[in-house]
Amino acid sequence: MPTNNFRKLISIFWTFLRISPLTFGGGYAMLPAIHREVVETNGWMSDDEMTELLAISGAAPGGVGVNVSALVGYHLAGIRGAVAAVIGITLPTFIIVMLLSMVYAILQSYPKMQAIMEGIHAAIVGLIAAAAYKMAKSSIIDKMTLFTAIATVLVLLFIPISPILVIGSGFVVGIAVVFLKQKWGMKDPFASKETKSQAPMTNRAADYFIADGI
Template identity: 40%
Template sequence: MEKKKVNYKLLFELFMTFFKISPITFGGGFAMIPIMEEELVTKKNWIGKEEIVDVFAVSQSVPGAIAVNSATFVGYQIAGVPGALAALVGIVIPTFVIIIILGALLSSFQHNIHVQAALQGIRPVVVALIASAAYKMSKVSLVDKICFTLCAICVLVLLLFKSLNLILVIFMGAFFGIVIVKVKEMQNHTVAQKKVRGEKF
C-alpha cells in the first residue's frame, strides 16, 4: 500500500493562516467567525460558505473553545490529522504568548486610563463583528420559512431562559432539523405516489 505524502507547504500555509487570525481576534471565538470566513472561504477558497457554517455549528456543540475547535476542524477537513495539528498550533501559539506577556505586565497597566479607553472602544467593535458574522451565516442557513421560524424560536428561548444550556439548544435544533427533513421526504413521497396513480388512470 502506497503511503500518502504529506504536503508540508499546505501544512505551513494552514499554520500561518491561523497564526495570523489568532492575535487579531478580540472578544472570543465568535468574533473570529467573520475573519475566518474571509480567510478560508473568500481568500483561500479552502471550504464553501455552507461548510464554514457547519464547522461553527459543530465547534460550538463540542467541549472546548470555539476558536480552537474550528481551527482543528478546518485543518482536518483540508489536510487530515497533520492539518488539524498545524491549524491547532497556529491558533494557540500567538494567544498563549500574548496571555503570558499580559499576565506579567497586568499589574502595571490594568488601571491605566488609556488601556481602559482602548478596551471600551474594542467592545462595540466585537459586537459589530459578531453581528456581521450572524448576518452572513443567516444568508446561507435561513433558506426557507421553516428555518427562519426555527431560528426566531431559538432566539426567543435564549432571551427568555438565559441560563439554558447552549448545547441543549443546539441538539434541539438538530432534532427539529431531522424531523423537518423526514416530514418533507414523506410529503414528497406522497406527492410522487399521487402523480403515479394519476398517470395510471
C-alpha cells in the same frame, strides 16, 4: 512526507497563525477572519461547507474558534492538518494573553486603559454581528430555519437554560423537519445543494440550529 503535503501544512499553520493575533474576542469574533481566509482568500472550502463546519463547531464542547480551526485543518489535510491549524490559532493567543495580563495588571486602574477595554468590547459586538450575518445568509433558507434562529436567540436571552439542551433540541428539530418534508413531498431546502455537498443529513440538518452561538 511529500513536499506538497508539507507545504499545505505550512500554509494551514501560517494562515491560522496570522488570524489569531488580529482578532480580539476569540470564538465567534474570529469567524469573519476565518471565513475570509478559508473561503475567499484561499478557496479551500465553499460557503456551504464552511457553514456546516460552523454548525458542528458551535455544537461541540470547547471554544468555537479552535473547533473551527481543527475541523478546517482536518478537512484539508487530515489529523496533521488539524494539529497545524490548532497550533497556529492558539500559539499567538497564548503568548499575547500572557503579555497583556502582565500589562493589564499594572495599568488596569488608569482611565485610558479602561477606555481602551470599552472600545474593544464594542468592536467585538460588531465582529460577532458580522459573523452572524454571514452565517445567516447561507443557513436561513426557509421559514423554518428563520423561526428556529429567532426562537433560539429568544430562548438564550430570556430563559435560564443550558446551551447544551438547546443545541440538542436543535439537532432533533433539524433532523425531524428535513425528514418530514421529504416524507410529505414538500420542497427540500437542501435539494439544490446535493450536487455540491454529500454531507450526511445530520450535518446538513444542523444548519437549522446555526443560531445556537449568537
